[in-house]
Amino acid sequence: MRRIYFLCTGNSCRSQMAEGFAKRILGPDWQVASAGVEVHGVNPLAVQVMAEAQAPITGQTSKLIDPDYLRQCAVVVTLCGNARDRCPRLPAGVRQLHWPLPDPAQATGTSTERLAAFRAVRDDLQQRIEALAITLNGADTL
Template sequence: MKILILCTGNSCRSQMSHGFMQSFDKNLKVFSAGTKPAEKVNPMAVKVMAECGIDISQHKPKNVNIYVDEPWDYVITVCGGAMESCPTFAGKVKNRLHIGFDDPSEAVGSVEFIDSEFHRVCDEIKERFYDFYINEVKPQLK
């Protein structure tokens, strides 16, 4: 099964989602991309994922255009706030989903607050993508 997870910068939420989905089942083909990819994965995203036992330190933000000609079982957007516009994907897609999350990289305040926002969003991503895996993906793999 091929899953593409999209966000604008492909530096935080989509990378964390990618890491969790891949951790649930190593046989899934999981990719992530963005419409305006950042230069690198957000270091705080790498840190909180490492604390969960998942290494995304070698992930690199990619442009969604490299995946347009491929067929996908799922394309999932993860943008969250009303001020954000989620990318659209015009490729060959069986199922399109939106599972939105706040962008922790937009958090402002103390180091402790920013850290807590990354952990909160990471926990939400893990929970919602695990539910998606158990209820949608895993039954199709039997």
């Protein structure tokens, strides 16, 4: 089984949402996980917006990067510069992608404005993972 890893700073928003979509979109041939260079806990707004998209992440937990899992990955996707810069060295043959997305947890303003920031990142991730699935699995996966 091929493995994919989504990494960000705190494993609280972006990587959690990516994991949720990838589990649904990539299919049974992929083992999907996410982690961070730190552990910040799963952000409740990320849980809320993913439930809206029918890709629930309620059972997921914030985790540190597992070097053993990382070494066995076919694909590693970093979602911020901090994760890219602090990610352990990858073995040859691991496909590394970098999607520098804004951290929705840093959004300010009203609750409506903050939710909009989470939804924008969520929607961007969904589009990117759908495109990645076509590349990795072929068009019939979607």
